[in-house]
Amino acid sequence: MTKLSVNVNKIATLRNARGGNNPDIIQVVKDCEKFGTQGITVHPRPDERHITTEDVYNISKVCTTEFNIEGYPDERYMNFIKEVKPAQATLVPDPPDAITSNTGWDTINHESMLRDIVQEIKSYGVRVSIFANPEVDIIEGAAKVGTDRIELYTEPYASGYPKDKKAAVADYVTAANKAKELGLGINAGHDLDLNNLKYLKEQIPFMDEVSIGHALICDALYLGLENTIQMYLKQLK
Numbered sequence: 001m002t003k004l005s006v007n008v009n010k011i012a013t014l015r016n017a018r019g020g021n022n023p024d025i026i027q028v029v030k031d032c033e034k035f036g037t038q039g040i041t042v043h044p045r046p047d048e049r050h051i052t053t054e055d056v057y058n059i060s061k062v063c064t065t066e067f068n069i070e071g072y073p074d075e076r077y078m079n080f081i082k083e084v085k086p087a088q089a090t091l092v093p094d095p096p097d098a099i100t101s102n103t104g105w106d107t108i109n110h111e112s113m114l115r116d117i118v119q120e121i122k123s124y125g126v127r128v129s130i131f132a133n134p135e136v137d138i139i140e141g142a143a144k145v146g147t148d149r150i151e152l153y154t155e156p157y158a159s160g161y162p163k164d165k166k167a168a169v170a171d172y173v174t175a176a177n178k179a180k181e182l183g184l185g186i187n188a189g190h191d192l193d194l195n196n197l198k199y200l201k202e203q204i205p206f207m208d209e210v211s212i213g214h215a216l217i218c219d220a221l222y223l224g225l226e227n228t229i230q231m232y233l234k235q236l237k
C-alpha cells in the first residue's frame with residue numbers, strides 16, 4: 001500500500017496572506033484525515049512564510065495519522081523532532097532562502113553529518129527519511145548513514161512526464177529497486193499530480209508513501225478537498 005500524505009504548506013500560505021486564521025489549518029488537517037488521507041506533511045521553513053512554529057505544535061496535537069515534518073536539520077528543526085516526535089522526519093538539504101526544494105542530499109559528501117543526525121532522530125523513536133535524487137550511489141550513501149527510508153525527489157520525473165513518461169521514470173525505477181534491495185523504505189514527492197501519479201505508482205508499486213501539496217491544493221480549488229483527496233487516493237490503488 002502506498003500512503004498519501006497531504007502537504008498543507010499551501011493552506012498556511014493562503015492564511016498568512018491576510019494574517020488571520022482563514023483557512024484554519026487545524027480544521028483542514030482534521031478534514032483531510034476525515035476525507036481519507038493517511039498522513040499530513042509540513043515543511044516549516046526558517047522564514048515561516050507558510051508553516052509557523054506554532055502550526056507544527058498545534059498540528060501535532062490533532063494529527064491522528066502519520067505526521068511528517070520535512071526540513072533542513074538545523075537546531076530549530078531538531079527541536080521540533082525532539083519535542084513533537086512525529087511519525088517521520090524527512091531531511092531536506094534546502095538552504096534557508098530556498099523558494100522550494102530543488103534537489104536531494106549529497107549523501108556521500110555529507111555522510112558523517114547525516115549519520116549523526118539520523119542516529120539522533122532515531123534515538124527519539126522517530127522514523128527518518130532522506131530526500132534523494134534518483135541516483136544509485138546516492139541511495140547507497142543513504143543506506144550507509146542508517147536512514148529508514150528515502151524520499152525520491154520527483155520534480156525531474158514530473159517535468160519530463162508530458163514528453164516521455166517512460167524515459168522520465170527510468171532512473172526512479174532503478175533507484176527504487178536499489179533502495180528496496182538495501183532494505184530501505186521508499187517515499188516520493190514534489191510536483192506529483194493527478195496526471196503523473198498513477199504511472200509512478202504503476203512503475204514503483206512498492207512505494208510506501210507519496211507526499212503531495214501544491215497540485216493537490218490547487219486541484220481542491222476546482223474539485224473540492226474531499227473529492228480531490230478521493231481522486232488522489234484512487235490513483236494509488
Ligand SMILES: CC(=O)[C@@H](O)[C@H](O)COP(=O)(O)O
Nearest residue numbers: 009043070092100101189190
Ligand atoms: C521536500 C519537498 O519536496 C518539498 O516539496 C516541500 O515540502 C515543498 O515545500 P514548499 O511548499 O515550501 O514549496
Ligand SMILES: NCC(=O)COP(=O)(O)O
Nearest residue numbers: 007189190191211213214
Ligand atoms: N515532499 C514533497 C511534498 O511534501 C509536497 O511537494 P509538492 O506536492 O508541494 O511539490
